[in-house]
Amino acid sequence: MKAMIMAAGVGSRLMPLTTKIPKPMIPMANVPLMESIVTLLRIHGFDDLICNLYYHAGNISSYFGDGSKFGVKMQYSLEDELMGTAGGVKNCEWFLDDTFAVISGDALTDINLGALLEAHRQRGALATIALKEVQQVEHFGVVITDDQGRIERFQEKPRPEEALSHLANTGIYIFEPGIFKYIPARQFYDFGKQVFPHLVRTGAPFHGLPVQDYWCDVGNISTYCQAHADILQQRVKTAASGKVINTAEGARVLLGEGTVCGRNVRFDGSVVIGSGCKVGSNVYLSDSIIWDNTVIKDKSVIKEAVVGADCILGRGVKLNAGAVVAAGCILQDEVEVPPQSKVFYTAGDELHLEVR
Secondary structure (H helix, E strand, C coil), X not given: CEEEEEECCCCHHHCCCCCCCCHHHCEECCEEHHHHHHHHHHHCXXXXXXXXXXCCHHHHHHHHCCCXXXXXXXXXXXXXXXXXXXXXXXXXXXXXXCCEEXXXXXXEECCCHXXXXXXXXXXXXXXXXXXXXXXXXXXXXXXXXXXXXXXXXXXXXXXXXXXXXXXXXXXXEEECHHHHHHCCCCCCCCHHHHHHHHHHHHCCCEEEEECCCCEEECCCHHHHHHHHHHHHCCCCCCCCCCEEEECCCXXXXXXXXXXXXXXXXXXXXXXXXXXXXXXXXXCEEECCEECCCCEECCCCEEECCEECCCCEECCCCEECCCCEECCCCEECCCCEECCCEEEEEEECCEEEEEEC
C-alpha cells in the first residue's frame, strides 16, 4: 500500500539542533527519527512511499535512497517553496491513486496503522484522523466527534477551561483519493486550517479514531527529551541503536557503538549518548542527550541538556538545565552555559547563544 511521509518542515523550534540537518533526521535513541516512521509503515503493510522534501532535502534522500535497505520503495517530491500540509500532498496526487496514509516524519509513535485503516474502511470514510488524548490541550488542535466518531468541530490550541475535547489531531491520516477534490493545485494549502473545516461544513464522511498507542509530537526541545525518556522507560516500541545499561543508582543509559567512558562517570535519570563519543573521568550526566562523535572532557557536568554531534566540551564544562549546544561547537575549559540557553556556534572563547 501507499503512504506519504511529510518531511519538508524546517523544525525551527528545535534550533540549533536543526541548523544543519532537517527535523526528521534528528537522532532518536541514536536512530534518525524518520527511520522509525519508515519502519512503522513497513510493518503495517505500507511499503510504497513518497516523501516531500524542502529543508536540507539531500540529507534525507541520500540516507534513505530508493528505500530498498529499509524494505520499502521510496520516491521524493521536492518542493521549491513550502506548500503546506495539504498542498504538499496535492503535489503527489499522481502517485497517491488509491487509499493511502499520511504521517509526519518528525513524530515518535508506535500507532497501529492497520487498525486505523480497518476503521476507515468499515466506516466508508473519505478521511480518517488518528486522535490521541492529551492533557495540555493548549499545545494542540483538538477534535470534537459525535458518538459514531464523525468529526463535528475543531478547536485550535484552546485554553484548558474552554476545551471541548482532549483528543488531539496527531497528524496521522488515512485518505481516499477523493480528498484531492478539496485541495486546489499549485498553492499553499493546509489540512487543519482549510481542508478539514471544509469537510465538516459540507458533511463529508470524515471520522476520527481515538488511539491508545504511543504518540509524541517532537515539536520542541522539551518533547524531544521526553521522547527519549519514554524510549528508555519502554513506553514506546521503537528501534534504538546501542547498549542499554541500568545503573545501581537507577539511571537508564543508552551508549552508542564505540563510545568510551572514563573512570567514575556518574549517570542520573535517562541519558542517551551517541556512537563514537568519548566521555572523560569524573563526569556527571543527568537526563541528557549527546549526539555522535562528541568529546566530553574530565569533570564536566551536564544536566538536562542536549549536545549536538562532533562537539568538544572542555574540562570542567557545565551545562545547566535546558541548555542546547549545536553540532560542531567547541566549549573551552570551565565554560558554563546558563539554563535554557541555546549555543548556536562558538568562535574561540566566545559563545554565540540566545536564552529561551
